[in-house]
Amino acid sequence: MSKIKFSENFLWGVATASYQIEGAWNEDGKGESIWDRFSHIPGNVIKGDTGDVACDHYHRYEEDVKLLKELGIDTYRLSLSWPRIIPDGKGKTNNKGIDFYKRLTSLLRENGIKPAVTLYHWDLPQKLQDIGGWSNRDVAGYFQQYAQYCFKELGDYVSMWITHNEPWVVSFLGNWYGTHAPGVKDFSTALLVSHNLLLSHGKTVKAFRDSNCSGEIGITLNLTPLYSASDSNNDKEAAKRADGYYNRWFLDPVLKGRYPKDMIDWYSRKACVPEFTQTDLEIINSPVDFLGINYYSSGYVKEDKNEWPLEACNVETGRDKTDMGWEINPPGLYDLLLRVHKDYNGIKIYITENGRASNDIINRHGNVEDDDRLDYLYKHFIEAYRAQQSNVNLAGYYVWSFMDNFEWAEGYAKRFGITYVDYKTQERIIKKSGHWYKEVIRNNGF
Numbered sequence: 001m002s003k004i005k006f007s008e009n010f011l012w013g014v015a016t017a018s019y020q021i022e023g024a025w026n027e028d029g030k031g032e033s034i035w036d037r038f039s040h041i042p043g044n045v046i047k048g049d050t051g052d053v054a055c056d057h058y059h060r061y062e063e064d065v066k067l068l069k070e071l072g073i074d075t076y077r078l079s080l081s082w083p084r085i086i087p088d089g090k091g092k093t094n095n096k097g098i099d100f101y102k103r104l105t106s107l108l109r110e111n112g113i114k115p116a117v118t119l120y121h122w123d124l125p126q127k128l129q130d131i132g133g134w135s136n137r138d139v140a141g142y143f144q145q146y147a148q149y150c151f152k153e154l155g156d157y158v159s160m161w162i163t164h165n166e167p168w169v170v171s172f173l174g175n176w177y178g179t180h181a182p183g184v185k186d187f188s189t190a191l192l193v194s195h196n197l198l199l200s201h202g203k204t205v206k207a208f209r210d211s212n213c214s215g216e217i218g219i220t221l222n223l224t225p226l227y228s229a230s231d232s233n234n235d236k237e238a239a240k241r242a243d244g245y246y247n248r249w250f251l252d253p254v255l256k257g258r259y260p261k262d263m264i265d266w267y268s269r270k271a272c273v274p275e276f277t278q279t280d281l282e283i284i285n286s287p288v289d290f291l292g293i294n295y296y297s298s299g300y301v302k303e304d305k306n307e308w309p310l311e312a313c314n315v316e317t318g319r320d321k322t323d324m325g326w327e328i329n330p331p332g333l334y335d336l337l338l339r340v341h342k343d344y345n346g347i348k349i350y351i352t353e354n355g356r357a358s359n360d361i362i363n364r365h366g367n368v369e370d371d372d373r374l375d376y377l378y379k380h381f382i383e384a385y386r387a388q389q390s391n392v393n394l395a396g397y398y399v400w401s402f403m404d405n406f407e408w409a410e411g412y413a414k415r416f417g418i419t420y421v422d423y424k425t426q427e428r429i430i431k432k433s434g435h436w437y438k439e440v441i442r443n444n445g446f
């Protein structure tokens with residue numbers, strides 16, 4: 001095979017999120033988050049796991065930055081814990097909280113690593129959930145104020161900002177399926193949450209433009225290419241609806257300034273569609289510098305009248321699955337990137353997450369030989385490269401994850417890291433995929 005060489009200045013990174021790695025859930029003045037509350041309720045997370053300690057990154061960040069340096073990464077995607085910085089979500093700030101992120105981001109800079117900072121990776125201050133969380137429109141304003149404070153305090157160190165991580169997950173896993181915090185199960189609430197999340201995104205982009213910050217700002221969406229399971233019109237329509245639900249419901253307002261009409265019509269027949277104004281849409285459509293895409297899997301969709309509200313369901317294709325049960329489909333990444341490029345005006349893209357869960361073990365030599373993960377990354381990198389060759393403006397790639405961590409409702413049972421974490425001792429071991437990734441970065445290809 002010929003050599004794969006990515007464009008010059010391509011950024012290679014790894015990603016994490018505050019609640020999944022930090023621990024120190026109630027230290028140094030941090031407020032309670034909805035994930036603290038949710039994980040402390042028995043039955044919500046497998047084995048009763050919580051993020052109370054997680055990877056203890058709050059205390060071990062210096063050691064972790066050394067590891068990042070050792071891996072040779074260009075950029076590290078982390079998220080800020082809003083209740084660590086503003087314990088009640090609004091009002092009084094917590095110096096010890098913001099100081100932690102100052103120390104972390106400045107240390108990354110000293111080590112030549114660009115911090116890419118997500119403002120919201122799901123750990124809403126519980127105090128704001130008490131007034132309705134994201135279903136309360138005021139929370140969009142509080143988010144903007146929190147973001148402005150972060151721009152002011154961290155703007156010197158941070159060159160890339162991401163407003164939200166996966167608003168689809170926040171809306172629908174958190175407020176429709178109820179499998180994520182805050183555990184609400186109401187479709188109309190989920191739709192309202194999605195709108196307020198997008199509004200808070202737009203408000204924050206505007207605030208960023210009005211600040212003195214240099215650098216870029218964008219949003220991260222979890223996107224899934226959805227194919228029709230057959231040639232029948234009903235299945236094709238079902239696949240289009242699923243695409244509307246997962247992808248276009250977020251892409252279109254952010255990048256085109258409108259909600260997809262087919263979905264507004266469909267939802268209006270099933271639930272309460274949030275009221276919104278033209279001004280809301282203009283705010284949501286504030287120009288971004290890039291789109292972050294998290295890619296894990298694809299879907300094959302057929303009509304299923306019993307599935308409310310979409311009347312669509314996923315069918316298995318027999319492809320190999322990861323430990324999460326997600327089908328592995330690397331060419332889906334290529335299809336997705338080309339489609340976004342074509343439908344959304346050649347927007348600059350970062351892959352902000354991609355990776356797999358595997359049942360990793362430490363072998364008798366003390367190594368973790370995760371060939372399945374290496375293979376997964378290898379195949380997805382090739383598709384990203386092919387997309388670049390087809391003129392997609394792909395500027396960087398963040399592997400999920402830097403290290404094993406708290407995988408939300410799945411707890412610690414699912415390992416996604418290119419670094420292994422022994423939760424008993426907090427020892428970190430770079431896995432085979434991590435050593436391989438280091439070489440990929442060094443050569444800007446393979």
Ligand code: FCB
Pocket residue numbers: 017020165166169222294353400407408416
């Ligand atoms: C994404 C999340 C991330 C992690 C991966 C596996 O949906 O953004 O925090 O859980 O999935």
